[in-house]
Amino acid sequence: MSLIALVAVAGALVALTPIIVRLAGTRTGWVMAVALAGLTGWLVAVWARTPNLEQSVPWISAIDVSLRLRLDGLGLLFGVIVLGIGALVMLYSAAYVTEKRPTSFYTLMILFAASMLVLVLADDLVVMFVAWEFTTLCSYLLILRSGPNARPPATRTLLVTAGGGLSLLAAVSLVIVTTGTTQLSVALTDDAWTDQPAFATAVAVLVAVAAFTKSAQFPFHAWLPDAMVAPAPVSAYLHAAAMVKAGIYLLLRFADAASHADVWPVLLVTVGVITTIMGGVFALQRTDVKELMAYSTVSQLGLLVAIIGVGGEYAMLAACLHVAAHALFKSAGFMYVGLVERRSGTRDIRELHGLGKAMPWTTAVVAAAMLSMAGIPPLLGFVSKELVLSSSFDAVEAGVGIALLAIVGISLAAVFTVAYSARVVVDSIGGEPMELRPVRGTVSMAVAMGASAAAGIVLGAGVPVIDALIRPAAAAAGAVPESEINDLALWHGVNVPLVISLAIIAVGVVLVVQRRRLDRALDRPLFPGTGVGAVEWLRTSVITGGRRVGDLTRYDAPAAHLAVPIGLVALVGLASLAVVAPDSLRPDVDRPVDKALLLVIIVGTIVAVASATRLGAVIAVGITGFAVALWYYVLGAADVALTQLLVEILTVVIIVMVLRRLPRTFAARRTGHRIASGVAAITAGVAATIATLVLTGAEGITPAGEYYLREAENETGGSNVVNTILVDFRALDTFGELVVLAIAGLAMAALLSARGRVGSKPPEIKHTALDDPVLNAVFLKTLAKVVVPLMVFGSAFALYRGHDAPGGGFISALIGAAAVCLIYLAAPSDRWTQRRLPYLVIAGAGVLLSAAVGLIGFVEGSYLRPIDLDPFGIKLSSALIFDLGVYLAVFGVILAAVTLIGGPDDDDPAAEADAQTDPEEAVR
Template sequence: MSLILTLLVVAALVPLVPVLTRLLGRQAGWVLAAGLLLASAPLIHGSAGTQTVSETVAWMPTVDVALRLRLDGLSMLFALLVLGIGAVIMAYSTSYLTDRRPSGFYTLMTGFAAAMLLLVLADDLVVLWVAWELTTVCSYLLIARSGPTAGPPATRTLLVTVAGGLSLLGAVALVAARTGTTELTAALAHPAWGADPVFGTTVAVLVAVAAMTKAAQFPFHSWLADAMVAPAPVSAYLHAAAMVKAGIYLLMLFAGAASHAPVWPVLLVTVGLLTAVMGALFALQRHDMKELLAYSTVSQLGLLVAVIGVGTTEAMLAASVHVVAHALFKSAAFMHVGLMERRTGTRDLRRLRGLARSMPWAATMITLAVASMAGVLPTLGFISKEMIFEAMLGAPAAAAVGWLVALVAAAGAVLTVAYSARVILTLLPGAAPEVRPWRPTASMSAAISLTALAGAVLGVAAWLPADLVRNAAAATAGTPLAEVGGVYLWHGFGGPLMLSVLAIAAGVLLTVWRGHTDRLLDRALFPGSGVRAVQALHDGTIAFGRRVGALTRSNAPAAHIATPVVLLGLAGLGVVAVWPGAPPTLRPHALDVGLLVVLVVGIVTVVRARVRLTAVIATGVVGFSVAVWFFVLGASDVALTQLLVEILTVVIMVLVLRRMRPHFAPVGTRRSVLAAAAALAAGITATLATLAFTGHRPLSPAGEHFLREAQSLTGGTNIVNTILVDFRALDTFGELVVVAVAAMAVSALLTAHPAVEGTPQPQVDNPLSDPQRNAVFLTVLDRFLVPLMLLGSLYALLRGHTAPGGGFIAALLGTCALALAYLSASSARTRMLQRPYLAIAGAGIVVAVATGALGLFDGSFLRPLHAEVLGVKLTTALVFDVGVYLAVFGVILAALRLLGTPSADLPGRQPSMPPDQPHTDVRQTGGALP
């Protein structure tokens, strides 16, 4: 289990970060660096040379989704970059950070590494997409926490990359639907890529767009420079081994399958070359060294995208070598920017001079990194550039096309040499400036030296990374390793060397004549910019949303109810078309008629009520009548739920109504007539639809399956409960999350904006004006009923699997006990409600998740486990039902406490009355319940 072990090691570091930073502070980076390096050991050991390793852990077998991991040459290359560069940057951060306990930074960086590792090891389409989105979230949070001005750039970055995530989601859905599997290896090998051109072209475009958003290709390039508000370690990791490399990995992963679509090479080569030249030109314009390096990354990634589009084995080998070279020189360069910020206080090239005298070692390292970036002999960057030119000249097209592609790439290389030389000629010469001591930044210098020297040494000793990159190229191109060429410093005389010499010479000339090129500085080359375009799209989307929202922005309930009611009425026309007549079994009984009369009386009372409390009571009558009807029809579970919901609804509605005027506002005759007509039409339609869709067909196959198999499969005889906690537990889990979010929303709303207190009413000397005398009857019952109801709640919870009950009904019964205790108390500050409702609701989610995780031992999340102890049948579905109980209990407790407690007593609120005014009990201010 080497792959699972590697992933678990990195994932385990994330929750350990707070502990480590508490103990070690910034120096926790050393432990995290060691952990990342340790995680790479199983990969290296388990790969066994060119052998492909696959591991699978069941996740959702019913939809063929599993935690499938696969290690081949390509994933090995990127996994080692993720872990190796990540370890270097963690060590670098121990000197760079200024916070004593940088828990947030280290947590997100470690989570970023875990997400990237999962991405490059994933062999399942769904897992791949989940990891892709996790990298998006981590990068957004790392950028957003960088300072008060980081919000807009982080948002723009999120918009662009999330758009790419949606594109990838579309590709994943299409591939899974067309190939019939979510296993990535099988899906990429499916014959549909070549046999179905529409499918292949659509998926190829979707994947290319997704990758280009992360790899900052035109027109999605703006976010990369915009994200430079992030600190140097984040930028170094994001550019060298994380975010942008995710896009490159995706292109290389899908290259073999997507290349069947003719649009794939054209799209990648065209966009890549355009981005390479444009990014280099923008980099030549920048004074801010960090921004210069950002546009340099855009340019280098464009070169990578173009050579991946060529698609040959030589092109994939060149791309693999350049991935390594780029990771080394770009991480060194960005870390050097952070070092300059710490020691000189600036990164503006116009204010930096004489680093060769003041920081000689750092100056040497940045020279090595920039030389590799410019492709100067004998660095690894020189080798990768030569190989890229050679692959383009050998493209599987006409020779003229190959030369055209190579010449455009060489034009980008000319500009790369020019801005690289500008950096060196600006930083190194001149008098030595005053800099801060080097000792506090020793680990920063060491990290820079490691990556910069690696880029130079691997150029001379090209045989060291040869096996790694050759395996990656073989896996990407789908060719045997024996057919992949070697990696050499010297490729002989030929077209690639000629283009390299011309690029370096022309770049040097541009530097010598920089008086002419300096005219480009701070000059807008185009009428707009990518950042402004993304911001305009963001602002336009919000403005459009406001316009759409304005159509329904009204506080009047009628405005919101009108649309569904009218639509229901219109739907009656469709019901008439499918209406087959009254069912032959439609023979009402006397009890049905009686209940119908009670319903009609209740509805008429609600419609004619002018006092809010009267309407609430009448609504309760209607609800109780429906509950009785459910009992008559034999739906005891539904009836219990309806009954308890009605009780709690009446209580909570009264808590709300006591803060409102007692009477409804008068309504005109015309509006009343229209409302009555719409209500009658909707009611008739709903009745006919119910009869048409349920009264003329037998029980559905799913229903028959539940009735037939529920007891044998689950051990339960309560079909409703077994559906909720066994067969469709995932749906119930989603509802629990909604319930917990509702509790948080109620708490946030009523804590931030407390409910208006009721208007004090004139006191009348009668038994009802005194809350203690008014509640004598309830107080007596409270002593016996509340404990009895709580015991009944526990009993309903335990028996739910075999008889009417379950977590939802039990929670409703328990909260009814709380409501009774509240109503019988003389003050709204009853101790029964002083419970941590959010913690209770959250505990329900935790219990549900933990129960679901137990199901993984039997192959699927939330699959119930069954056992028999001393003749008693036990099931984890009962534990899951406890989670249901806690979540529902928490949200209703939140409503009772927040609505039934004076606003001045809520957490974090100040009393709303003057300090010298005595507090009046809530029940003496119009809050007494009938």
């Protein structure tokens, strides 16, 4: 049986969820419960057949990253919790979720379960980190979809947990660089943990911070109660088996390796004890049952963090058992909250009464769950609490102070646990039965809740039954043989932990009896601020700081923005003088054609600078651009020359479209500004020239260039080296550029659609042929009839031949766009642009096509691995299809510019008949 297949089925279940929801409707929860229960059985069967199974599928072979999965005892424990509790939550959701088609809910919940499954089975650091981030994303989206008031809590949750993700990323990077491997099990046993104290300390702190944010430890605790805006099934899964358990899993996985850092026990025990006491006190302050349960989770997680910090085989056994006990009583507790709220309409403890008679089954079930959380024998929570108390004495190895903090802190927190566990049920049991909504439709909720609580009862008395689940997990966390882990038992005789446990229960009962006085004592703010307020202050401060930084460059004048890149170019160019010999800076312009073109460029530049009108400056710049294109061609760079030529043509067209909305002449500028701009321009120009000469002055060709010239045709089948570099060797980079281009087109469309264009009246021209647009366009119409079809054919031909000769997707798209511009210029009116062509759809289709073709290359081992095709004797390749995506993306963005910028003003009184003119009509 295969772990890879198990994960693949979980992923397939995510993909099939929308179809299942469409077919099953409100019964989707039952289907998902059966599916997750089946995956749980599959996981257990894999362990029973092949313990410690390892499997791997290559992923990013260049850096030795693979989808490595490893099922050891720790992965088994958390996998069973993730899938098993997930099955109960899905069963609960079958009745709780009343939407007709809750597609997003079930899709995100199953994705949550699949991400957690990959996280706990991952034996690759990169895969583990990716799964970790997926759990962050799932929790954010599940909270966000909870209602109109969910956005701020969801944002705060994302801010805190994503910050922890950055800490984990730093830890993962440091481990990979130091150990030289991405395989988790190998990296955790590397000698660097013992030989390099600085490394061990740094990683220990980074991992701890990442886990603290995920498991809501002080000072990152506020997001968990804040996220209670989410519905009961989300809260039950998040608290019992998913999000917060990810942090505990991470600490257990790194516990043995990180324990070599002296800071590890001090940090975990201190933070854990502070969190568990703080969470207990805050839980006692709450009257909302859901908030109380949330803070009780914070307290219980602090208990787990502290005991993991204690370290040792016994502490690992206690932590693993308490993880299981916590999953059961916490899931039952949150299911109770949702069920009571559904039937009574409230979660306020002060309003709940008479539930012992009104909801006897539900009350009995939640009482069992709360007794387990309080650590009352013979429930599972009692067994785990006994182990926690016993193992806390082992903290003496980290120092007397840490041991004392662990023993006293854990004992005090346990007292609070008894008090807030009783608070959930004591006051709501008695009294006059309250009016409730009918029980109809809540049966599966009660069944799921009862199964979770019943497991806590049965497994408490028969705890040896789960020896095979808990002991291997403790052995894996402690990196010791399973034979060194003690067996589980309900009764260990009369010993110090039992005496402490009885004392804790007694003191807790006193607090329950004196709960009115305790409520009055705690009915006040304990701190000047709140955790939620601190996170919100941080968020707003970041936004305000970013806005103030943006204010430094928020100018309409382009010169203010251009000053930075121009200055940097100047610095880089001048700095290159320090590393190059002066003799290598002699430009080779001995040929007459070079001198002639250089003269044209100089004259064009001078005219552009001296021009008083915008149109004159555009013409001069165009002359300079055409001269540069011709120079490229003379030097043999046909691809670059053709690209430059087409860009110049399209740039002039677009700029003229913009110029008709701007004043004819430039605004007057002060002499000082003109001198400063001139100095900056000349300096940057000289520096750019120097940098160019430095980079191109080396003798011969670079090793990279030699490789491309030698291997391009063998590796890709294409003889045009420029094109093969763009669409084969650097396909992923090119795809990234396509995405940026498409986003730029989307931003342009959004901006021009959101704000009206600035209009300007065209000059009145009388008594000439120019005042008649139809007669004025005769020449271009006649030319377009011949040239446009040729350009369309040339565009297709340049696309097809690009792999072997000058051409390619980018160049061919520019040719096609030039044809569109010619149609636009030949039209008697710009009204035809109102018939909006789907430019964004075209650009998006290009990006998706390039992405799809590139991903197919993974079948051969890398992005866009060349795949040759030969249909009907015509030579094709995957690179050509990728280039077609480039074509569509570039063409779509240019089409958007022509349509949006070249369109008429909103208040143009032109005749409505012109609005119906087809683009082809201009050609005809």
